[in-house]
Amino acid sequence: MPLVNVIRGERIEPAPFNVRTPYLRVPLWLVLAAWTAKWLWRLFVIYLRFWYVTLPLTGLLALYVRFGWWGPGLALGIPACGLTTWALWHWPSFRRWAWWPTLARWRRFRYRRIWQPAMVTAGLSVSFDSHTILPVLKKVRVVGGTDELTVRMVTGQIPDDFARVSERLMHTFAALGCKVTPGNRPDLVRLTMRRTDPLTTPVGPLPVGAPDYMALPVGLREDGGVYELRLHGTQVLVVGATGAGKGSVIWSIVRALAGGVFAGLVQLWAFDPKGGMELGAGERLFARFTCTDFKAMADLLELALSEAQGRAARLRGHARQHTPSVTEPLIVIIIDELAALTAYVTDRQTKDRIKAALGLLLTQGRAVGVHVIGCLQDPRKEVLPFRNLFPTRIGLRMAEEPEVDLVLGDGMRDRGALCDRIPMSLPGVGYVVLDGDPTPVRVRFSYNTDSHIAALADTYAFDSARVLDGELA
Template sequence: MPLVNVVHGDKLPAAPLNLRVPSWRVPGWAMAAWWIGKGLVSTTVFLIRHWRITGPAATVGYLLHEFGPLGTGAIAATVAVSLGGWWRAHPASFWRFAGFPAVATWRRVWVYRRGWLAAMTTTGLAVTVNGDRYIPRLVKVRAHEHGDDVTVRLVAGQHPDDWAKVAARLAYTFRARAARAVQHPKRLDRVVLQFRRVDSLLRTVAPFPVPAVANLAALPVAKRETGGVWHLRLTGTHVLIAGATDSGKGSVLWSIVSALAGSVRAGLVQLWAFDPKGGMELAAGAPLFARFSFEDPDAMAGDLEDAVKVLRRRAAALRGRARQRTATVEDPTLVILVDEMAALTAYVGDKKTRDRIKDALSLILSQGRAVGVHVVAAVQDPRKDVLPFRDLFPTRIALRLTEPEQADLILGDGSRDRGAICDLIPVALPGVGFVRLDGSPEPHRVRFSFHTDAQLADLAAAYKPEVTA
């Protein structure tokens, strides 16, 4: 409706409001200088940021100018021969300083950067605010023998868990076998995407050498996905091993037994074995065991109650004197091995015997760590109605599981989102599982060593206790 003025009843058109915006005239030479300076700065930043590409290109250009095509070709051939000789003479240093940096540059440009915008958009990691789209910045790519570590700067409001939830989709996008997202060790505003292109755990892991005296704080039991050995800390903890049928729980148990065998022979460690399935799994190591129960539930309950007596005697001896104990031949560390925990806690027919077993295990799990009584137990079903004291196992190992939710039951909430895809471990890879390292919320993939029947027989014969209980 048009504005009007009313004067003595007459309607007059309103005069338009005249607003003058102040303006400044910028000379043309100043604008030109501004754009030239901005272009020079942008070009310099680009050349410095992509020095692995611009440096060799500039070098080639200089050589062509100075020596021509023939001279440049001769220099290139000399460099190629030198690199080949370096690779043959010392492959480790070649790949560290030349090979992997070149691969990282190639993949950053032709693999990640080309599909970065589409990947961020389709996975929901790109953020739109008031029509402006913000894309997480690709900061760095580091290549190694197992794949790539891609460092990304987070957009404001993002959390590493947001990336962990879409890590599997990013792996498919960038043609990797697997991927997971972890917090950058130094920068809180960055996340590291670990893309695995080579599976180093496809081959069976041979048994590790048996230490003369076991270091309970670092037992060599498995190979890590990134190379090297994963050491299990048994000091001050109990260990729960969860896995479906034929997932390799026996490999974990025997890897631990093998790592302890030297101290078993020396009398510093005693193994009490419980095999409710009739002794089929643990019978091969019978000479190593101070006690071996496999048939009678009542006898198993009695042995566990004897372990409680050992626990109480040691606690009384240490009370008021020390908070940590040292194993001796007279008073060795006691390790209780259970092949199928559910057969003891849920499947024993006699209720009275079952209650005795539960009471003894509850005491051992809650009080045994400080006095050198440790439980290493395997279970197929990790639900609480089957294993009511699951939370009393500080150290947990998750092998192949049947349901996605079970990874979180074993390793903690959010573990599957962080990469512990236990339900997707192939049946053909027994002994492969996920563990958590001390101080790290991210699960790590490992494979435990495998012992043949002949190797177990040799182990039992070579390391049977010199001092009997």
């Protein structure tokens, strides 16, 4: 309420506040001294923070002061000669113990420089109680052409939060690929940034040996090692657009099994519904080969099923997994286009027979040594019911993004299986996903030319005389 002078009847205006700041005279020497102290402190902090640069420089300076140019010259020259000799003498150990750790330190510095904006723009920073909390970059390790970043997540985050933005992280850190996997502690996540691509050049045929069904060499991994596919106890689905290299996956597996075919321990049953164009070249390797008659294909699938069921009856109570032998070989059914059998067959009865036999084979066959390797060009709905019956799935180049999770399983694209981003120039490159394993593995399958296949068929042709089992002969 305003104040009023009751005698004069006038309104009394309140006196304004005195807002003048007190005048304090600071001497110039004090200002300069404070500034100098501040900057000296900052330099000291920088000196400590970058000790790995500043300490050696101090040492070199001390040597220069004491011995002149000879001091730092010898201090640098002797280790340089030693390192060069080591690198020339044994490059793998030099790379492992000297080059990669140095590179990792440099890369860690680079990652840290843009860590904050990268986390904020990817939506991985958390605002809480007017604070912004960032995931912590704990360690950077260089292995081959990849950087492995170990990151401590903010409380409440899970690895899938990082997986969802893996593509964004890949571009932010200028990498060729980013794979997200759980770390070795529940609060850690590992980001594997691919810097170079060792899979740009085609991989030639791999040597043939006695097959190890747990580890068939079929191609190269992106860390440069040989990728070994497990066939024992599994069924394999290969999906890729036309020209993606499904043929090279088939021939890589056939090549890895060829030693077993020759020894009579493996029988390959080939179904090539595209008229024999793909598998016809190696017909002599196959114990059974069918390419035009869908009824014959249905018969063959039913024969394989009855063999699987017979084996199951024989093994029941004795063993839980079949061991291939000459009398009871591993049967590998190779189907070049699965959809041709399950979706495009016009005769309803044949189609139903094929579907029933295939479904049962996929579920009952893997424990008794009857395996299916099915290729699929178009992951359409009709074929999808079978998808979950294949514990091992290989995704090559695909046309569209949603196909990836449809075929490989939910969340696989986020976890790094960017099948829709594989360029046409890289046929035979794909991602292998194993049931229960959250990490897709990027692989380039080996490529067998027509002449390689012909030579393989000449050397390891299936000899029916070796088949002792009268039922199958």
